[in-house]
Amino acid sequence: MSKELVISTQKLTKKFGEFVAVNEITFDVRKGEIFGFLGANGAGKTTAMRMLCGLSKPSAGEAKVAGFNVYNQAEKIKQNIGYMSQKFSLYEDLTVIENIRFFGGIYGLKPKEISNRSNELINSLALDQQKNILVKSLPLGWKQKLAFSVAIIHNPKIVFLDEPTGGVDPVIRRQFWDMIYQAVDDGITVFVTTHYMDEAEYCDRISMMVDGDLAALDSPANLKQKFAVESMDQVFYELARGAKRGD
Amino acid sequence: MKEVRLDSISKSYLKGQMAIDHVSFEVNCGELFGLIGPDGAGKTTLFRILTTLLLADSGSAIVSGNDVVKDYKNIRKSVGYMPGKFSLYQDLTVRENLHFFATMFNTTIEENYELVKEIYFQIEPFNQRRAGNLSGGMKQKLALCCALIHNPKVLFLDEPTTGVDAVSRKEFWEMLKRLKDKGITILVSTPYMDEASLCEKIALIQEGKILSVDTPSAIIAQYPKQLYAVKSHQMGKLLDKLRRTPEIDSANAFGEYHHITFVEDKPIEKEQLAQLLQLNEELIMTNTTPTIEDCFIDLMKAS
Incomplete structure (x- = not known):
């Protein structure tokens, strides 16, 4: 893994009125890393992710993403990241190919690149037969795989995945992780949230938010050792059960 | 009732x-x-x-x-x-x-x-x-x-x-x-x-x-075979190699370990498997009890 930092934060904070959603979190994400971002509901994960994606201005602290400052270079950040969530990823009323072209355009690819990348994607996902059907009629598993491919169509420095595998069947869930590993081999850094604790094991490092604080940050092996437990499930439980904020 | x-x-x-x-x-x-x-x-x-x-x-x-x-x-x-x-x-x-x-x-x-x-x-x-x-x-x-x-x-x-x-x-x-x-x-x-x-x-x-x-x-x-959990330093490469080994019937990532079964349920000793996989690092291998997710994957394959 290289020493180059793709994300670097210093006491990053977000307040909504009196409420401190994210409280002085400091961490780095290295290039080529799979960085797991965990926490209980309401711990502040989404707020932190929105700041890192350039969608929400911090109240205090510093953060650089893909080399750009979250305060005044948000547009640059958006061009250099990919984003996919379980809730929103593709337009259901557009066809497979229309979605690919649309997102290619949004991410600023040139027409020639869009057409090349579209063909590559259709081939690698074996979607040739389905390219002209509406995304809403694709099975969920395929939809998620397509959504991930679209999120990295512009070869971003980092891709943010917000619970990408929720509700997906166990076989596709594993195929999805194969795609994540492939993206990492291609030099993309992965920032991922999940409720599946076995997936936490696939991350190089795990950070865990509790009540707006970054309560832990280490490799899964070190975290298990530190808490003297067998599984990430237990690590999560040890850290999160003391949480006061619920969702 | x-x-x-x-x-x-x-x-x-x-x-x-x-x-x-x-x-x-x-x-x-x-x-x-x-x-x-x-x-x-x-x-x-x-x-x-x-x-x-x-x-x-x-x-x-x-x-x-x-x-x-x-x-x-x-x-x-x-x-x-x-x-x-x-x-x-x-x-x-x-x-x-x-x-x-x-x-x-x-x-x-x-x-x-x-x-x-x-x-x-x-x-x-x-x-x-x-x-x-x-x-x-x-x-x-x-x-x-x-x-x-x-x-x-x-x-x-x-x-x-x-x-x-x-x-x-x-x-x-x-x-x-x-x-x-x-x-x-x-x-x-x-x-x-x-x-x-x-x-x-x-x-x-x-x-x-x-x-x-x-x-x-x-x-x-009812899980039909003996299931094994294996682990080495480079888990991604290990999974890739396991999948390309004809003696291995199934290989799936399960958190810290990969779960594997052998063709015809004929186990291979750990040392022999490490050789077969051409691993230059230590292989950890133990018997393990299937989880419901193992069963689900197996039943999906069968149906």
Whole structure:
């Protein structure tokens, strides 16, 4: 893994009125890393992710993403990241190919690149037969795989995945992780949230938010050792059960 | 006694695409029964048929002694249903929602307070807040109270723990166990395979078909092969090599370890396997007990 930092934060904070959603979190994400971002509901994960994606201005602290400052270079950040969530990823009323072209355009690819990348994607996902059907009629598993491919169509420095595998069947869930590993081999850094604790094991490092604080940050092996437990499930439980904020 | 019985229920929405394909199973009185499968497997369709909100194309089903078609009015009085999507009145307050549902069922909050007390207690401080302004966890608790306020015989919970973190999920399941102890039959659906062990009996469902119905321990006991857990330093490369080894039947990532089975269930010693894989690093290999997810993957492959 290289020493180059793709994300670097210093006491990053977000307040909504009196409420401190994210409280002085400091961490780095290295290039080529799979960085797991965990926490209980309401711990502040989404707020932190929105700041890192350039969608929400911090109240205090510093953060650089893909080399750009979250305060005044948000547009640059958006061009250099990919984003996919379980809730929103593709337009259901557009066809497979229309979605690919649309997102290619949004991410600023040139027409020639869009057409090349579209063909590559259709081939690698074996979607040739389905390219002209509406995304809403694709099975969920395929939809998620397509959504991930679209999120990295512009070869971003980092891709943010917000619970990408929720509700997906166990076989596709594993195929999805194969795609994540492939993206990492291609030099993309992965920032991922999940409720599946076995997936936490696939991350190089795990950070865990509790009540707006970054309560832990280490490799899964070190975290298990530190808490003297067998599984990430237990690590999560040890850290999160003391949480006061619920969702 | 059987509280719920399905006999070859089928339903299709689009021509030729079966949402539910000849599903049959039984749920005992007072049982905590889990319907486990990924999104799109047919869990919600099945619940909607059993709660008389949707008609099956063929087959029959009985809930608390009532036929889902002929006796639908009786069923609607005697079951509680919590849909996966929040479906209470957003512009009524917490108290108003609960009062509304109690009234709809010809009862009062006071009459069945004992049943919801433990859950309602946690949202009571927000009594005057509109349901639309509650957080996700509180919405879920209110929805559960509304589904319980008429003291139903059978409770249908459609994915109550989806998107809920591990700690809250654990609390929710403890709450379900206490409801079960009060004699309510509970059918709960979930895409999380690790919740299977918290149910007395489970049905694994995929693409509208039931893969297996039994107790979690019986399903695990039926796993056809000896399962091994293996681990080395570079897990990604190891998985790749395992998949390309003809002696290995299945290889799946399972957190810290990969789970493998051998062709014809003929195990290879650890040292020999390491050689076969041309590993330059230590290989850790142990016998392991299958999880429900191992079983699900195996049954998916077989079907």
